Amino acid sequence: xxAWQHRRLLFCPIRxxxxxxxxxxxxxxxxxxxxxxxxxxxxxxxxxxxxLASNDLARELLxxxxxxxxxxxxxxxxxxxxxxxxxxxKIALRDLLQESDLRIIEIARGxxxxxxxxxxxxxxWGVTISHADSLAFALAFPTGHPMGxxxxxxxxxxxxxxLSQLSKREIGWIETANVEHKPELxxxxxxx
Numbered sequence: 001x002x003a004w005q006h007r008r009l010l011f012c013p014i015r016x017x018x019x020x021x022x023x024x025x026x027x028x029x030x031x032x033x034x035x036x037x038x039x040x041x042x043x044x045x046x047x048x049x050x051x052l053a054s055n056d057l058a059r060e061l062l063x064x065x066x067x068x069x070x071x072x073x074x075x076x077x078x079x080x081x082x083x084x085x086x087x088x089x090k091i092a093l094r095d096l097l098q099e100s101d102l103r104i105i106e107i108a109r110g111x112x113x114x115x116x117x118x119x120x121x122x123x124x125w126g127v128t129i130s131h132a133d134s135l136a137f138a139l140a141f142p143t144g145h146p147m148g149x150x151x152x153x154x155x156x157x158x159x160x161x162x163l164s165q166l167s168k169r170e171i172g173w174i175e176t177a178n179v180e181h182k183p184e185l186x187x188x189x190x191x192x
Contacts, residue, residue: 048134
């Protein structure tokens with residue numbers, strides 16, 4: 001049975017890739033313990049900046065296949081969510097793959113529209129993406145240890161319903177983070 005280290009999410013600055021103004025992003029390395037082996041994973045959060053021009057951002061972040069799909073998306077909200085999700089996935093993968101040019105890390109769409117990591121120099125990585133309001137979350141992991149992420153804004157009117165669907169371990173994480181006292185700031189991004 002594998003265990004992963006839960007880390008309290010704190011906002012901290014990250015380094016910028018280029019002179020182009022990218023959306024604000026934060027990433028955290030994670031360690032997965034499987035028996036005697038330690039595996040690396042990463043969590044990333046990207047914050048939407050409404051002032052960004054999506055076509056400029058797409059040219060900065062997306063590889064050819066991703067850009068072709070992005071060009072078919074007709075609605076601004078869907079285009080922005082796609083870009084933020086791909087950016088979060090690439091930030092989560094960047095250090096694991098040791099690649100600073102995010103256009104080289106392609107996130108293809110699988111048969112169920114699940115994200116598929118395409119990176120010829122270093123295979124064996126997966127990523128999962130979730131969105132909540134103006135945030136995108138991504139969790140990168142070794143393919144031999146699949147993981148998932150789901151992010152939901154914790155609304156004070158739905159807090160009890162959300163708690164009823166969580167495990168005791170997840171409830172403990174929320175209590176530790178003191179989310180119940182600031183529901184407008186809390187996000188739940190957990191997976192056991």
